Amino acid sequence: MTTSHAKPPCPVLTMGMEEEFLLIDPRSGGLRPVADQLMRRLGGAAACQVVPELTKCQVETNSAVHTDLRGLAADLLRLRTLTAAAASGAGAGLAACGTCLAGGGGMPALSSSPRYWRMYGQYRAVLYGQGVCGCHVHVGIADREEAVQVSNHARPWLPLLLALSANSPITDGKDTGYASWRAMLWARWPSSGPPPFFHSAGHYDSLLRGLHASGAILDRGMVYWLVRLSHHLPTLEFRTADTCATVGEAVMLAGLVRALAATALDDVRRGIPAPPVDQTLLCAAYWRAARDGMEGDAYDLLTGRVIPAWTLAERLLERVRPGLSAGGDLPLVTAELGRMRRHGSGAARQRAAYRRRDRVTDVAELIIRQTVGVPELLGGPPPSPGPAVAGTHAAPVGGAARAQEPTRQELR
Incomplete structure (x- = not known):
């Protein structure tokens, strides 16, 4: 006798995260080119999960593959803690933020990789x-045809994913007026920005061949679209976000991205077409989010209206609720969204810390402390209330999120 099982509304996908960090002077907020010293201090498993980056003032951590958000959170916290200790031994603070706080506007101290020097030459x-x-x-x-279609379905939500992670308003000692100045700096690369609408995996590959032939990229690793097919893993890679300030916010982002991909993949398999979002308007929405x-x-690319960012977040939550539920992530993600909205x-x-005394060092202290803070989902203390932000749509309304079946009110 055959036993039938109900098919879950969305597939449960594996996930992993790469996080890039700055190495800064805790006393000034300036960059510290000590990545080589940091790498020499690492040992054990962390030595295989921490890698150099473009400059000597950066490192990148690579999580393991996970299916559970708590497991991912523990992995990210372990990597951040070990890397921060190695950075401290090299005379630097590990900073989870998108841009350098003081200086750094000129040519950075490049890592020794020949590939990075070829990039400079080009x-x-x-x-x-x-x-x-x-x-x-x-x-x-793993299926590349499905992956490019998932990318098409995800396009309307990419600006919001940036807004949720925005963590780079202070650069060169001043407030840039942008929540994510990193997004503006990174936009200078000729292969960056929102991905095109792909007709097929073959179309994707033909665009890469054209980018390479034109000189806009040197290799597949320089495809800097906000979503791309990984060139070395059987994954779809979402590259929208600033480095998140806290482990909790990073895990929230990962949960939303996985749920968005799972919901989109379910639509692809059901034959539901992706919304034909115009590329120009997508770029405009991304600028607005930055x-x-x-x-x-x-x-809102699906309605053509300007709305409060938190209203759009509520719409995303409703859109990906099946994917969040399938992975068991709904309570954790809504709880973290609620904390962000309140605090x-x-x-x-960053801006609140800067405005207290107009000192970058206060921002540096905040960032370094947040980088290795233990999130509530791993037993850490709840965050202390942050100062109100003038003109915000994120005023707190109500208490903490319930553990089951969160509603739209729980984002408040």
């Missing part, structure tokens, strides 16, 4: 100020 001043840090969420989708973050307005985004917290 792109020259594009590298100025490129000591910037993002985080990349990989979701396991400027306003979660403390302002967003352009402010990473960008808002």
Whole structure:
């Protein structure tokens, strides 16, 4: 006798995260080119999961593959803690933020990799100020035809994913007026920005061949679209975000990305077409997200209206609820979204620290402390209330999120 099982509404996908960090002087907020010293201090498993980056003022950590958000959170916290200890031994603080706080506008101290020096030879001043840090969420989708269709379905939500992670308002000792200045700096690369609408995996590959032939990329690793097929893993890689200020916010981002990919994959398999979002408007929405973050307005690509960013976040939550439920992530993600709405985004917290005394060192202290803070989902203390942000749409309304069946009110 055959036993039938109900098919879950969405597939449960594997996930992993790459996080880039700056190495800064805790006393000044300036960059410290000590990545080589940091790498020599690492040992054990961490030595295989921490790698050099473009500059000597950066490192990148690579999580293991996970199916559970708590497991991912523990992995990220372990890597951040070990890397921070090695950075401290090398005379630097590990900073989870998108841009350098003081200085760093000129040519950075490049890592020794010949590939990075080839990039300098090809792109020259594009590298100025490129000591910037993002985080990349990989979701396991091995079928390339399905993966490019998932990318098409995800396009309308990419600006919001940036807004939720925005964590780089302070650069060169001043407030840039943007929640994510990293997004503006990274946009100078000729292969960056929102991905095109792909007709097929073959179309994707033909565009890569054209980018390479034109000189816009040197290799597949230089495809800097906000979503791309990984060139070395069977995954779809979401590259939208700044490096998140806290482990809790990084895990929230990973949960939303996985749920968005799973919901989209279910639509692909059901034959539901992706919305034909115009590329120009997608770029405009991404710019708006970089400027306003979660403390302002967003352009809803599906309705053509400007609305509060948190209203758009509520719509995303409804969109991906099946994927969050299938992975068991709904309570954790909504709880973290609620905390962010009450206490402010990473960008808002940086600005609040800066405005107290107009000192970058206060921002540096905040960032270094947040980087290795234990999130509540792993038993850490709840965050202390942040100062109100003038003009924000993120005023707190109500208490903490319930453990089961969160509603739209729980984002408040």
